Amino acid sequence: MSTKYVYRFEEGNAGMKNLLGGKGANLAEMTNIGLPVPPGFIVTTEACKEFYLQGRRLPDGLMDEIREHIRLLEQKLGKVLGDEQNPLLVSVRSGAPVSMPGMMDTVLNLGLNDRTVEGLARSTGDERFALDCYRRFINMFGDVVMHVEHYQFESILQAQKDRRGVQHDHQLTAADWREVIARYKSLIETEIRRPFPQDPLEQLTMAVRAVFDSWYNDRAVVYRKIHRIPDDLGTAVNIQAMVFGNMGEDSGSGVAFTRNPSTGEREVYGEYLTNAQGEDVVGGIRTPKPIQELAADLPEVYRQFRDICELLDRHYRDMQDIEFTIERGRLYILQTRNGKRTAQAAIRIAVDMVDEGLISREEAVVRVEPEQLDHLLHRHIDPEAKLDVIATGLPASPGSAAGKAVFDADTAEKLAQEGEKVILVRNETTPDDIHGIVAAQGILTSRGGMTSHAAVVARGMGKPCVCGCEAIRIKGREPVFTVNDVTVRQGDLISIDGSTGRVILGAAPMLDPELSPEFQRLLEWADEIRTLEVRGNADTPADAAKAREFGAAGIGLCRTEHMFMGADRLPIVQQMILADDEDTRRAALEKLLPMQREDFYGILKAMDGLPVCIRLLDPPLHEFLPDIEELHVDITRLQFTAGDTPELREKEELLRKIRALSECNPMLGHRGCRLGITYPEVYAMQARAVFLATVDLLREGHHPVPEVEIPLVIDRNEFVFLKQQVDQAAAEVRAETGVEFEYTVGTMIELPRAALLADEIAREAEFFSFGTNDLTQTTLGFSRDDAEGKFLHRYLELKLLPDNPFAVLDRKGVGRLIAMGIELGRSTRPDLLVGICGEHGGEPRSIEFCHQVGMNYVSCSPYRVPIARLAAAQARVTNDGLVAKDYGTK
């Protein structure tokens, strides 16, 4: 007995995707739950596989089986393929087990020929429509099945319009279409040396073969390679009766959602057009009507449609996006799929569906894309507002801001102190601009990528930032920029949208972030589900408070260097760095001690009762010093203008010192705990400040939980040496104050050697925090500052790497080191506390990895804490099998 290659829709269901393809299985499912789907049948993927096994030959008996099913269709519909009076028309579509949108071929209106087109004209009473269908079919069939290039059909059509002196297709008459059809047919005959097939069964055979062939077309092969889809799945072929919504006032087409895709409200939402095909609804030539008006136009159909919406929504347990056609008063459902929705709607629908008993809390949690939440957590521009968008850059840090354009950090700080809102506009920012960034509402730069200084700092502070907006041109040192013919001067109002990259003239109207009650409920469920804790990165009490408000269970990274950048501190820090001897350095450190004590006091107090991981000084010292190139230019200028003055000599001395500190590769240079090794008094001061602040808080009845973190460690010896100094500082503070306190000492794992030697290091270190920014830089040998502008984009274009490794954790390389580091670390200290800081800590796919390798927590910018809470719960749900992976029609 031969294999069964063809299934009626009635014979399948949603679980048969491998055999029937995704589209076929779904049409079968809808048919079987009683929806009015235009009838049809499916040629299985097995037939496709056999086709290739036999060297691209249709399997024996396949066409007989198809003909048999066509006969069943004819009986059901009372139409006959090729019949001149009442012709059956079908669509022939590919449908692989895995969605490959647009990769393979589709033919509509198959069954038309020189005779049946007249039948169609008669039965629809619309000659022009029938001819239009026919010419479309010839074009599509000629292109897809007979491989005549599409542009040749296009030029024939254009020539006809030129002859008629019209612009649009719909201005052509039935007579025009007849001419076009004749020309199309002779084009095919000239090109392929065989006529356009008039026999519908021949058309069908050729179309099935063409769909099979398209499984191995270039686009599809590349698509599968990229998405790692196996080549041997094969595609099914869906053959379905055509229905038409343009057969009069009792016909129509529309699209609708089972719930409101903007707000998530439980109401059918959509639009339709009477006497129109689906493409007319989306084409925009006529304005569609709200779906509710169907109640007046065709009350019975409307009632039926609402019931179907209800049914589909419940059946798929998700909001559906439905395409339908009404042919002469009869409703047909052409497609249903999970609908796209806004973040608000996603949350509302997920929470409502839990309340409706349709889905579990675990399912609700995985229904919301964490990245979508981002803009809910920031002020954003009113989507209803009319905007004067003058340029678009990179969406480097989400949220929107409006203010007066200023072009340097000092002015930004000055105006902000006067109560003005400002947007800092720079070609690019440097650490010297920090006070300006702090003062500004948002940052706009003309150069630099998603990981440029401005972007990283802004994200860290949760400030909106648009980067690399190359269209704007800043004129030398003048406080002016131009975009095309618009000129923006200092003080002019502008707005930026860091979520989309838009730069807007004037102050755009803003909406405040909405943390709706549904959002709160969803996050609470996420918290119940997840096993991974979420901390925030914060360098100031305000940031710490924000992190706590957003649900952080502690601070995972408190960078002490940002504290050194304040305008009141930088001179002292520079004094310390440039000190020729230990005494001068100690004097500077003495001045910094009370400031640091206050810093730590504030943050520990904001996080009262929760752990705060304080990283000792990390960046290369030159980051605190003036730019060497500018200084050199200053000196040359002074030499020419003023000659040998004390100022010149002072600058020359400064240059000498800075040069001595300058480095070829500062990322790999004198930084991190290497500073603690060479200048032990710096770390001693910082540790002392931490412990003094701890004592201050204990005396006030608070519960500070300091974790002292030593950065950039590569060896146990190094850690032991530095831990001794921290312990000594603690002992001194205990002795001086008579107050007992607890603390832990741990390290960042941010260099490959630390991960490789994690077992040794964990003998001494009480916690590990993976610094994946630096670990990515060293594991891949990619300098973040250099890679993005210079070569990383090529790597992504050529798909040499799947993602930007600074945005999404590189599991294969960096991830392997992390997994090793955790395993080795816990082999010598089973209760080792392990977390991740760095930007990956707020990125959902990276968070999933952190869950998989058994970290205790992730830490991210305060504004991403809710996203991380949700992503951590999703990681738990999908990795620990809390719900089936395949839910709905996705």
Add this chain to the structure above:
Amino acid sequence: MSTKYVYRFEEGNAGMKNLLGGKGANLAEMTNIGLPVPPGFIVTTEACKEFYLQGRRLPDGLMDEIREHIRLLEQKLGKVLGDEQNPLLVSVRSGAPVSMPGMMDTVLNLGLNDRTVEGLARSTGDERFALDCYRRFINMFGDVVMHVEHYQFESILQAQKDRRGVQHDHQLTAADWREVIARYKSLIETEIRRPFPQDPLEQLTMAVRAVFDSWYNDRAVVYRKIHRIPDDLGTAVNIQAMVFGNMGEDSGSGVAFTRNPSTGEREVYGEYLTNAQGEDVVGGIRTPKPIQELAADLPEVYRQFRDICELLDRHYRDMQDIEFTIERGRLYILQTRNGKRTAQAAIRIAVDMVDEGLISREEAVVRVEPEQLDHLLHRHIDPEAKLDVIATGLPASPGSAAGKAVFDADTAEKLAQEGEKVILVRNETTPDDIHGIVAAQGILTSRGGMTSHAAVVARGMGKPCVCGCEAIRIKGREPVFTVNDVTVRQGDLISIDGSTGRVILGAAPMLDPELSPEFQRLLEWADEIRTLEVRGNADTPADAAKAREFGAAGIGLCRTEHMFMGADRLPIVQQMILADDEDTRRAALEKLLPMQREDFYGILKAMDGLPVCIRLLDPPLHEFLPDIEELHVDITRLQFTAGDTPELREKEELLRKIRALSECNPMLGHRGCRLGITYPEVYAMQARAVFLATVDLLREGHHPVPEVEIPLVIDRNEFVFLKQQVDQAAAEVRAETGVEFEYTVGTMIELPRAALLADEIAREAEFFSFGTNDLTQTTLGFSRDDAEGKFLHRYLELKLLPDNPFAVLDRKGVGRLIAMGIELGRSTRPDLLVGICGEHGGEPRSIEFCHQVGMNYVSCSPYRVPIARLAAAQARVTNDGLVAKDYGTK
């Protein structure tokens, strides 16, 4: 029965080091092979352990056992401890199982007291000598056993000399010594509140206890920590009869080697003094006589001594360094140990001993320190010459050179073309100086460490280099340097010794490298033994020929970038880099193609029949461009002097372009195969040049074996993309020329991710070459250019790292990645060819590691190839157990 704690020398042997300590076991060994060793016995390490187990109490019965052995000594020597007529004197010395030179305590002349000193005076007939012995004993005992500080004894002695108005100890009389002795004794009594012990048995008990105590003195504890010697080994105590070489003309002392330590010749070599103690021989107050004169002075003793030398040399199967004393015509051997020797002697002795049937070839191979060979392979300054050394810097690249001092690369090149020999003197070198380095005999810099640009380049070229010689001061742009009050002007003759760091005024006399026949034989044996192949790194045909001459089995690293630095090429290279469009770039590449073809032709020809691994362009592009800071200064200068000129505008444009190419961390930036990804035409040109050269050679009947190496790979995709281009270039050359040829394509593994993903990469790559310089930089996060000057020295001082990881491969971190990389790589390609290039490939300990992890070859600078051959053989011998580990008395 109680434990036996004391062994006579006759009861032990060399194998009992753990129980008897190294020194004791050796004294026992000598005694038992019949040598005239002053008799004595050993208190075991077990006694010491028991001492600590019992809380620093001498084990029960120990002193009884010692007294028993003292009685045996008294019987043997006819002297009695404490006897006023003929007192027995002994030495009491520590001796741990592992050598810890100078860490623990020793007491000589024990047994002297107020009465026995008179007996000694009588029996030696030398009152002054006896009193001198006594005052030394009190001093030593007071210091070591009674903990009175040494300087206090010193000041008493100084006061006595001041009173006498004399300068030297030997000018003091017996009466003086009596006064000193009285003062010493009262010093002790004042300090310790107990008198200096007169009872020799009490002295002995205290001395044994002191030796045990010294096992835990601070020095010893630290020493053990550093050398990872377990604390629980304990020390033995050696108690031995004193003998005196200063008892008249039939007495004497000397030191001698069983073979000539300078040349290795088989002749007893040494010197002695009659009527003198050992310290007089080395003290230099009297000039010792050659050992041969002993034949005339004491013929019988001389004959006996020669026999003993012969015996020891054969017994230990190594050249011995022997200390002896003749007491009244009787010869005593005090110590024998393996003698230190020059490289020549080491080779000669090892080879001779094989010929003499004393040792195997495997043993001979491990007898020579590979590092010692270094200077044999370079010209070196005649060690006999009188030199005017004006400064000493770092010995950055071995060998010596003399020539005229020049201060810039252009002058160096010009003078060299005129036939002058020059030494290039710079504060530091940059890639711009390459043509000057090529032209010079040697390089001298005032700044930079062992891995500075000058050092690395010079080592690569095998040119002598002295770096970081901070004593020399170069005056601004004047061609002059000063050291103290010496001024060296351009054209003045200087010499440098890159093996010692010496800088010498004038042209020092030089010796050419000696590749003696013995050296050749030793290397041939090494070649038979080793399994690891040795290749050379070479960028020019001359270097390749040198590598081949020194025994390289191929080229492991041919850097194409040095070829780009030539004065004729740099402008074209800059043109290529600064090209605004692909056409301009292609035009520049067209010009470079014939040059590269010629380069590769020369190297492949020099290595005819052997593989040449050619690395495609690797360094960051800015290395080929002018310095940005200097350019900026030039521009500022032009702005002030000339105003707006075409020259200024051109420089400004250049600055703009260079700035666009400049990077924060060039090490991690746009370099290596990233250049091949972004500018595919560069690699295409290079591959084409390789294959054209291959065809040229094949047509001439040669056998070129090119290996094309893609640097800085992190992913299989990246490698596949670039390999396709290499393969395409090969296909084109084959098609154009009609000549078939073979080649392989592989990669450098120099970033952690490449090692972690080696299995995937090896599916495509036919060979791996570990680039351990870069792998060390990224694994440790140490920029080589920055680490040495800024913090690495602190790491080494504090022993946070055992070695400079750029000199000696970091086995724990980098080594682990290498081992993983090899294992993973061979898991998907079992016949993967694996090597190492980079400086570790020539360093013996690193070579041992390469052997252990199963590499196929190491590759190093041509001048280190013989060293690597020897080290590879040693790795085989010691790791594969070809000879016992413990040979001789080391």
